[in-house]
Amino acid sequence: MNEFLPNFLPQLTQQLINGLSLGSIYALIAIGYTMVYGIIGMINFAHGEIYMIGAYVGVVTLTALGAASGTLPLTLVLAGALVAAIVVTAAYGWTVERVAYRPLRGGPRLVPLISAIGMSIFLQNYVQLGQGARDVSVPPLLPGNLFSVEIGGFPVSLSVTRALIIGVTVVLMIALTLYIGRSRMGRACRACSEDMGMARLLGIDTDRVISFTFVLGAALAAVGGVLIGLSIGKINPFIGFVVGVKAFTAAVLGGIGSIPGAMLGGVLLGLTETFASAFLPTEYKDVVAFSLLVLVLLFRPTGLLGKPDIEKV
Amino acid sequence: MAVQEPSPRTAATTTTATTADSTLPLKDAGLAAVLTGVLTLPLLGNHLIIDGTKTTLVTNYVPVLIAMALVFVVRLLRGPLDRALAAIPRPRLPAALGERQGLWLAALVLAALVFPFVAARGAIDVLTFALTYVLLGLGLNIVVGFAGLLDLGYVAFYAVGAYTYALLSQYFGLSFWLCLPLGGLLAALFGVLLGFPVLRLRGDYLAIVTLGFGEIIRLVLNNWDSLTHGPDGINGIDRPTLFGLTFTKRAPEGHTTFFDFLGIPFDSQYAVIFLYLIALALVLFTLFVINRLIRMPVGRAWEALREDEIACRSLGLNPTLVKLSAFALGAFFAGLAGCFYAARLGAITPESFTFIESAVVLAIVVLGGMGSQLGVILAALALTLLPELAREFSEYRMLVFGLVMVLMMIWRPQGLLPASRPRLELPQ
Numbered sequence: 036m037n038e039f040l041p042n043f044l045p046q047l048t049q050q051l052i053n054g055l056s057l058g059s060i061y062a063l064i065a066i067g068y069t070m071v072y073g074i075i076g077m078i079n080f081a082h083g084e085i086y087m088i089g090a091y092v093g094v095v096t097l098t099a100l101g102a103a104s105g106t107l108p109l110t111l112v113l114a115g116a117l118v119a120a121i122v123v124t125a126a127y128g129w130t131v132e133r134v135a136y137r138p139l140r141g142g143p144r145l146v147p148l149i150s151a152i153g154m155s156i157f158l159q160n161y162v163q164l165g166q167g168a169r170d171v172s173v174p175p176l177l178p179g180n181l182f183s184v185e186i187g188g189f190p191v192s193l194s195v196t197r198a199l200i201i202g203v204t205v206v207l208m209i210a211l212t213l214y215i216g217r218s219r220m221g222r223a224c225r226a227c228s229e230d231m232g233m234a235r236l237l238g239i240d241t242d243r244v245i246s247f248t249f250v251l252g253a254a255l256a257a258v259g260g261v262l263i264g265l266s267i268g269k270i271n272p273f274i275g276f277v278v279g280v281k282a283f284t285a286a287v288l289g290g291i292g293s294i295p296g297a298m299l300g301g302v303l304l305g306l307t308e309t310f311a312s313a314f315l316p317t318e319y320k321d322v323v324a325f326s327l328l329v330l331v332l333l334f335r336p337t338g339l340l341g342k343p344d345i346e347k348v
Numbered sequence: 349m350a351v352q353e354p355s356p357r358t359a360a361t362t363t364t365a366t367t368a369d370s371t372l373p374l375k376d377a378g379l380a381a382v383l384t385g386v387l388t389l390p391l392l393g394n395h396l397i398i399d400g401t402k403t404t405l406v407t408n409y410v411p412v413l414i415a416m417a418l419v420f421v422v423r424l425l426r427g428p429l430d431r432a433l434a435a436i437p438r439p440r441l442p443a444a445l446g447e448r449q450g451l452w453l454a455a456l457v458l459a460a461l462v463f464p465f466v467a468a469r470g471a472i473d474v475l476t477f478a479l480t481y482v483l484l485g486l487g488l489n490i491v492v493g494f495a496g497l498l499d500l501g502y503v504a505f506y507a508v509g510a511y512t513y514a515l516l517s518q519y520f521g522l523s524f525w526l527c528l529p530l531g532g533l534l535a536a537l538f539g540v541l542l543g544f545p546v547l548r549l550r551g552d553y554l555a556i557v558t559l560g561f562g563e564i565i566r567l568v569l570n571n572w573d574s575l576t577h578g579p580d581g582i583n584g585i586d587r588p589t590l591f592g593l594t595f596t597k598r599a600p601e602g603h604t605t606f607f608d609f610l611g612i613p614f615d616s617q618y619a620v621i622f623l624y625l626i627a628l629a630l631v632l633f634t635l636f637v638i639n640r641l642i643r644m645p646v647g648r649a650w651e652a653l654r655e656d657e658i659a660c661r662s663l664g665l666n667p668t669l670v671k672l673s674a675f676a677l678g679a680f681f682a683g684l685a686g687c688f689y690a691a692r693l694g695a696i697t698p699e700s701f702t703f704i705e706s707a708v709v710l711a712i713v714v715l716g717g718m719g720s721q722l723g724v725i726l727a728a729l730a731l732t733l734l735p736e737l738a739r740e741f742s743e744y745r746m747l748v749f750g751l752v753m754v755l756m757m758i759w760r761p762q763g764l765l766p767a768s769r770p771r772l773e774l775p776q
Contacts, residue, residue: 092391098396126386126387135754142761150754156749161391161392165395276703280563283556321567329564
């Protein structure tokens with residue numbers, strides 16, 4: 036007990052930092068799930084794959100800009116990779132909706148879901164075909180710690196990549212909240228999620244709004260993909276599946292359809308996972324996340340901030 | 349544009365609308381090709397090469413250009429292509445089989461019985477493999493096709509069946525024939541345990557929960573080293589015996605080999621044929637049970653529930669109980685298939701039970717036509733035999749799987765051979 040207590044505070048702080056950065060990534064991806072679900076009521080199963088594509092485009096751009104050789108300034112390389120990943124991934128989001136989901140709108144619920152599963156398998160194997168199935172390493176661009184202190188002889192540190200993840204996510208979340216709350220498009224989005232038919236009657240181009248949610252969700256997922264590549268240092272074509280399910284868990288946890296809910300759910304899931312892996316064998320951290328999903332759906336399907344879903348005949 | 353119509357018709361109106369809108373099909377096709385270029389350039393046009401610690405890019409624009417050309421041509425010929433696709437006759441079950449369905453079926457079963465005695469060893473092996481998928485497809489068809497519950501964790505029950513046999517035979521030396529029903533029942537029990545709480549959920553939530561459950565089972569099998577040997581799996585599982593007669597060269601203690609018993613020389617071909625016949629028997633048993641069940645009240649209730657849950661509830665059906673029966677029965681057949689899989693290969697690892705396996709079985713059901721048993725059988729045979737025939741394209745297998753699932757949903761959500769149900773339409 037005497038040895039446990041002094042270590043407790045620094046460990047708690049360290050796990051908080053780790054959980055917060057992991058949760059930020061989940062939150063970025065969860066926004067895509069929650070917005071699409073809020074507007075057209077479907078689970079975009081291919082969203083995890085979109086995030087994986089974002090990570091790959093980011094690494095390809097980093098390499099193309101000569102990140103490892105250092106000919107260009109670091110900020111320029113990073114910004115270039117982020118912009119390229121956002122643009123290309125957003126184009127993927129738009130195309131996926133246009134090709135695989137739009138022709139199925141208005142049909143039975145399960146039809147677009149099966150189409151989305153097919154799309155997810157397709158994208159995963161497409162990237163595997165282009166880039167190989169093995170791990171691709173990401174050049175360590177931002178080594179070192181922003182700060183590192185010792186609390187009671189136990190080091191607590193915040194690495195530069197983790198700080199970048201948390202910082203970028205906070206900025207994007209504030210921007211997104213303002214955009215959805217204040218802009219014309221944001222208002223159209225909210226109107227569509229309230230009542231699609233009424234929004235159309237009032238002259239909102241609902242097809243454009245739906246496309247916009249896919250583009251926005253994909254862009255945020257791309258940022259998450261680039262950041263995770265920088266933080267973990269390697270990516271492969273299979274990272275999208277598990278992260279996708281976890282981000283969906285985050286969206287459900289916060290209340291699907293609610294944007295602040297997705298942010299909250301992402302951070303909560305990230306914290307739960309890091310704390311669980313501190314006490315349980317790390318192999319079981321995925322089990323914890325999946326169990327959390329099952330439990331939330333069973334006992335509180337509306338999530339923490341969601342509205343109850345009343346089924347109308 | 350009418351949006352509330354059923355999906356096939358909506359698909360048709362959308363496509364005609366877009367072709368009518370775009371005054372210049374050339375411009376439309378060109379834009380699509382440019383978009384394809386943007387999409388494929390970073391991922392197909394640039395290949396990341398890891399050389400020690402250094403990552404380099406190799407540029408190859410050929411795949412990008414091929415993709416662009418392909419999209420350009422398809423977009424340009426969109427109108428004629430749509431018309432050609434619409435013109436393909438859509439067979440319905442009675443039309444394809446006619447009145448003499450029983451006769452056809454008897455001939456098919458006879459052919460399947462004769463097949464192993466005339467075919468080569470490799471062909472029998474491949475068909476045995478395909479029959480496992482037929483079994484899985486028929487089982488999932490109960491859940492997805494008849495009851496309309498999207499189960500993305502079906503592979504979990506397959507794993508339960510396989511591990512039941514592997515563990516019981518490893519630790520207690522139980523025989524295949526005892527473990528087969530046990531594996532099925534245990535899988536059904538898992539189905540009930542999972543189904544009871546989750547079947548209240550709406551369709552798409554149910555899909556995700558079953559997916560999570562499937563992953564949990566796999567992760568537990570992978571990490572519970574003391575029981576399941578973790579990622580190494582279980583090796584040396586006993587093969588099935590025929591009334592205690594083994595198909596090995598030398599019999600283990602207390603057993604006689606099939607060959608000694610009949611006084612014929614040892615031939616490993618017999619073991620392959622025996623496994624094939626077991627698979628065939630399992631498929632026939634499954635078909636028989638399902639065909640009885642769908643004519644019984646419970647089978648009718650499955651289909652009624654799929655069509656309209658609220659109407660069913662108002663007629664006094666207990667939706668949870670009906671769904672649970674479909675779920676448990678589907679799991680039971682997956683358990684049988686799992687048991688057989690473990691016995692056929694003699695070694696299993698958790699790697700055999702990933703989500704992709706669930707997706708393949710789902711693709712079989714979707715392609716065959718939900719609720720159509722003949723369709724599911726044909727789709728299972730096609731999806732397992734075609735990749736065997738085209739081995740050089742094996743890396744494209746899953747790519748094509750995914751694409752087929754998307755295209756089927758757009759083109760024919762009811763599958764290639766949809767089940768036809770008796771119906772009456774009011775005259776206009």
